[in-house]
Amino acid sequence: MVENERLRQEMRRCEAELQELRAKPAGPCLGCEHSQESAQLRDKLSQLQLEMAESKGMLSELNLEVQQKTDRLAEVELRLKDCLAEKAQEEERLSRRLRDSHETIASLRAQSPPVKYVIKTVEVESSKTKQALSESQARNQHLQEQVAMQRQVLKEMEQQLQSSHQLTARLRAQIAMYESELERAHGQMLEEMQSLEEDKNRAIEEAFARAQVEMKAVHENLAGVRTNLLTLQPALRTLTNDYNGLKRQVRGFPLLLQEALRSVKAEIGQAIEEVNSNNQELLRKYRRELQLRKKCHNELVRLKGNIRVIARVRPVTKEDGEGPEATNAVTFDADDDSIIHLLHKGKPVSFELDKVFSPQASQQDVFQEVQALITSCIDGFNVCIFAYGQTGAGKTYTMEGTPENPGINQRALQLLFSEVQEKASDWEYTITVSAAEIYNEVLRDLLGKEPQEKLEIRLCPDGSGQLYVPGLTEFQVQSVDDINKVFEFGHTNRTTEFTNLNEHSSRSHALLIVTVRGMDCSTGLRTTGKLNLVDLAGSERVGKSGAEGSRLREAQHINKSLSALGDVIAALRSRQGHVPFRNSKLTYLLQDSLSGDSKTLMVVQVSPVEKNTSETLYSLKFAERVRSVELGPGLRRAELGSWSSQEHLEWEPACQTPQPSARAHSAPSSGTSSRPGSIRRKLQPSA
Numbered sequence: 001m002v003e004n005e006r007l008r009q010e011m012r013r014c015e016a017e018l019q020e021l022r023a024k025p026a027g028p029c030l031g032c033e034h035s036q037e038s039a040q041l042r043d044k045l046s047q048l049q050l051e052m053a054e055s056k057g058m059l060s061e062l063n064l065e066v067q068q069k070t071d072r073l074a075e076v077e078l079r080l081k082d083c084l085a086e087k088a089q090e091e092e093r094l095s096r097r098l099r100d101s102h103e104t105i106a107s108l109r110a111q112s113p114p115v116k117y118v119i120k121t122v123e124v125e126s127s128k129t130k131q132a133l134s135e136s137q138a139r140n141q142h143l144q145e146q147v148a149m150q151r152q153v154l155k156e157m158e159q160q161l162q163s164s165h166q167l168t169a170r171l172r173a174q175i176a177m178y179e180s181e182l183e184r185a186h187g188q189m190l191e192e193m194q195s196l197e198e199d200k201n202r203a204i205e206e207a208f209a210r211a212q213v214e215m216k217a218v219h220e221n222l223a224g225v226r227t228n229l230l231t232l233q234p235a236l237r238t239l240t241n242d243y244n245g246l247k248r249q250v251r252g253f254p255l256l257l258q259e260a261l262r263s264v265k266a267e268i269g270q271a272i273e274e275v276n277s278n279n280q281e282l283l284r285k286y287r288r289e290l291q292l293r294k295k296c297h298n299e300l301v302r303l304k305g306n307i308r309v310i311a312r313v314r315p316v317t318k319e320d321g322e323g324p325e326a327t328n329a330v331t332f333d334a335d336d337d338s339i340i341h342l343l344h345k346g347k348p349v350s351f352e353l354d355k356v357f358s359p360q361a362s363q364q365d366v367f368q369e370v371q372a373l374i375t376s377c378i379d380g381f382n383v384c385i386f387a388y389g390q391t392g393a394g395k396t397y398t399m400e401g402t403p404e405n406p407g408i409n410q411r412a413l414q415l416l417f418s419e420v421q422e423k424a425s426d427w428e429y430t431i432t433v434s435a436a437e438i439y440n441e442v443l444r445d446l447l448g449k450e451p452q453e454k455l456e457i458r459l460c461p462d463g464s465g466q467l468y469v470p471g472l473t474e475f476q477v478q479s480v481d482d483i484n485k486v487f488e489f490g491h492t493n494r495t496t497e498f499t500n501l502n503e504h505s506s507r508s509h510a511l512l513i514v515t516v517r518g519m520d521c522s523t524g525l526r527t528t529g530k531l532n533l534v535d536l537a538g539s540e541r542v543g544k545s546g547a548e549g550s551r552l553r554e555a556q557h558i559n560k561s562l563s564a565l566g567d568v569i570a571a572l573r574s575r576q577g578h579v580p581f582r583n584s585k586l587t588y589l590l591q592d593s594l595s596g597d598s599k600t601l602m603v604v605q606v607s608p609v610e611k612n613t614s615e616t617l618y619s620l621k622f623a624e625r626v627r628s629v630e631l632g633p634g635l636r637r638a639e640l641g642s643w644s645s646q647e648h649l650e651w652e653p654a655c656q657t658p659q660p661s662a663r664a665h666s667a668p669s670s671g672t673s674s675r676p677g678s679i680r681r682k683l684q685p686s687a
């Protein structure tokens, strides 16, 4: 054991040394012959360790076996002791019973002679005695039976004694057997212990021998490593020198970096400045272009005239009925889209307007024509678009349209939205809408909570001369959805107010007022443009004799306001000093949007059928008359008449029979209808 312990210590020391060697840098040893050797040694060592561990395992196994055998021996000894004790007890018990049986037999033997005596005496006695004798005999008999029984018991007991003797012998043999077995196991165990001891000793000796060999190899290895270390030192010195040099360089690096950053920053700053100045230049150019665009646009509109009149002929519809009354009476000039021919009472009449739209023209075509006007609203101009014409000629269709095919109102707002969106980077815009109607010279808010309330037109108290309508509801709109909601609301207001909406709407002027307020984000410049979209009341004339009461009053009001509109437009076009805005609610309300450099467009709606020719003629005359008012002082026409309300009401087509080749509007002094230098052609009816 001592030797074993010593070897273990030796081995631990070897392991520690080995560990130390392993911890040393292995780099320089790579490839040298010692490393290979040491690896082999290490392998061997680990193998030996493994074997030793195995021997240890075997030893502990043998120890366990010896322990088990010893335990078993103790157990057998214990059992033997128990058997011996049991046997002694049994012997004790049997001898006691034997003793008892002997005693019983002795006592029984002692009892029998007196009984025999009684029997003899009874034989010579009388009958009484005989009876006694028989009794005695019976008793004797009984006693004899008892004796026999006792004998039987005795015999049984003897047998029992014999069997217990046999048992004892058997137990003794068993004990002897156990003892011999024990002896043998003990011998075996001793033998095994001996052989194990030998094995152990042998294993320890072998391990020791191996460890010694390994130690030697490890020592050699160590020597090799030492020499390696000596050769590595110079290399380490050069590495340290290199490292120090690099360290010095790194210390200088931030300064270098700062220098570089400074120069790059300066370059970037310069570049940004250049870009900035470029941007400024571009912005300046853009603004100049914007101004130019506005100027060009204004020039275009000016060339087209600030007041323009176009006609739109609706298609023949089912409502026009059938027969000669529903035949078409309107034709167009294939080469000139500003000419319209009407066959009235068999006579052809021609008119020239700024543009004429045939029934084939779509809503989009018409909108295309007014688009420029609408966009000028964003630049701060006021614009009026009127739909004029007899009831059923298509005014509402042109202005409102149908849900599937909307008219100017909705398209205008959509266009405004998209234009405003485009300019959103430079301008901030808000678009608001109001809706009103004028019926019998009473102004009502169609978007208000109280549509019945009469609204007044007032002069702004700020002295600017601007007009405003206190209480007129304004809704801010941002999308087509918003517009639709506003229109719907206005419509509902009108529907609930009037039982016969069609009838009512044809007798009233409907106005949609869109206000576009803008602010230039860079300059803070503000603009306000107003777009007035007006669906006028039906222009048909009500015969003096036929109408009475409210119908006549309505007709008078409509006539008065349409005449006033004609007068105002005429006065504006001829640049008269006084413009009679106050002659009607409509012109008074639109004063701002009709005067100054505002732009006005009148769409004259025309029904093409035969039965309406007289109203159509009247409408076209009105249109051409509005249009023929010349612009500019040099071109002002002296003979320009005014539309008095009387004239509007009393006008009779028969008294002004149009000449086929003459201007249909024939002003009072005929022959002056063509303006000097006019590009008008001599008109010939096409049909």
Ligand code: ADP
Binding pocket: 313, 314, 315, 317, 359, 389, 390, 391, 392, 393, 394, 395, 396, 397, 398, 506, 605
């Ligand atoms: P107004 O408003 O002048 O009384 P409407 O706009 O109500 O006339 O038009 C009368 C009828 O003619 C409507 O049914 C309308 O749909 C139809 N209509 C008018 N103009 C056109 C057109 N250009 N294309 C198709 N239908 C039209």
Ligand code: MG
Binding pocket: 392, 395, 396, 397, 505, 506, 535
């Ligand atoms: Mg209408």
